[in-house]
Amino acid sequence: MRFQLSPEQRQFSASLHDFLAGADTASTARAWAAGEHDRGLKLWRALADLGVFALLVDEELGAGPVDLVVAFEALGYHAVPGPLAESAAVAPALLTGDRLAALAAGDLVATVVAPPHVPLALDADVAGVVLDLTGADVAAGDPEVVRSIDPARRLFRVPAAPAAETxxxxxxxxxxxxxxxxxxxxxxxxxxxxxxxxxxxxxxxxxxxxxxxxxxxxxxxxxxxxxxxxxxxxxxxxxxxxxxxxxxxxxxxxxxxxxxxxxxxxxxxxxxxxxxxxxxxxxxxxxxxxxxxxxxxxxxxx
Structure with a gap:
């Protein structure tokens, strides 16, 4: 099979790299690790303006998993912190209505817990909603913090039932x-x-x-x-x-x-x-x- 990114996808990748290269993501990641989220959330909204969180939400964009991969390669390259996969990739398949619109606009941060493969909720203290793979809200309460090898990944133990792979x-x-x-x-x-x-x-x-x-x-x-x-x-x-x-x-x-x-x-x-x-x-x-x-x-x- 012959596969090649479209000119639009290449331009999307280039625009993300250009933006993130000037956004000082390293300092943002260090601040996020220290529990200071203001800079990270500002960056989050800027990424939403570029369409990152609407890729699997807005049908008018005509985007799909390939566009998601293009975006996440750039996000990984620049070490952007936060529950990115949970909000941009998983939550769009679970949320509906106003919360889905808020997610796409960058006004809602979502995280996911799905034992046994996702036993801990990433950045549950920042997220506006904690979901399981059925789309149900999980009550975070006062979750227990679990230390990660990556200081910018703040993990929380949230009670949730085992989930099937979907x-x-x-x-x-x-x-x-x-x-x-x-x-x-x-x-x-x-x-x-x-x-x-x-x-x-x-x-x-x-x-x-x-x-x-x-x-x-x-x-x-x-x-x-x-x-x-x-x-x-x-x-x-x-x-x-x-x-x-x-x-x-x-x-x-x-x-x-x-x-x-x-x-x-x-x-x-x-x-x-x-x-x-x-x-x-x-x-x-x-x-x-x-x-x-x-x-x-x-x-x-x-």
């Missing part, structure tokens, strides 16, 4: 897989740029064959994951199988990108002030979000 669940998986691929691409780009700057023995380390091989391996893994991701977006009746395959490949590729970027950067990559850390922790957290690798591999096999 089309809404698969859209959440698809969105997270796209975020992982975007984060992996940022890590590769950062590692390549640093390899051109950092010198050892009078030469940039990027000139050494061993470093070139490390970076080439990451580029190959990312490029192998991308067709699976977009293939899942157009899969239709086989969405469950294909989206699980895409999640496995995107998570593995992003994890390799994270390890390699850290190796290339050396000690500076361990510092909390470096933006590398925002993606390292996010990749590790998203790899297990919306279903572990073991679950998705078993699903493909089944």
């Amino acid at each position: 089309a809404a669940f698969d859209l959440g998986v698809l969105a997270v897989a796209a975020q992982l691929l975007g984060a992996g691409q940022w890590l590769l780009d950062a590692a390549v740029a640093y390899a051109k700057q950092r010198s050892q023995y009078g030469r940039p380390i990027g000139e050494y064959q061993a470093v070139k091989h490390l970076l080439a391996d990451v580029a190959t893994r990312l490029e192998l994951a991308r067709p699976l991701l977009y293939g899942a977006a157009v899969a239709g009746d086989t969405l469950a199988r294909d989206v699980s395959a895409a999640k496995v490949m995107a998570a593995d590729a992003a994890y390799l990108a994270a390890r390699t970027a850290l190796q290339v950067h050396g000690a500076i990559g361990y510092t909390a002030e470096h933006d590398l850390g925002l993606r390292l922790t996010k990749v590790r957290a998203l790899a297990g979000a919306w279903g572990t690798g073991s679950f998705h591999r078993t699903r493909v096999l089944r």
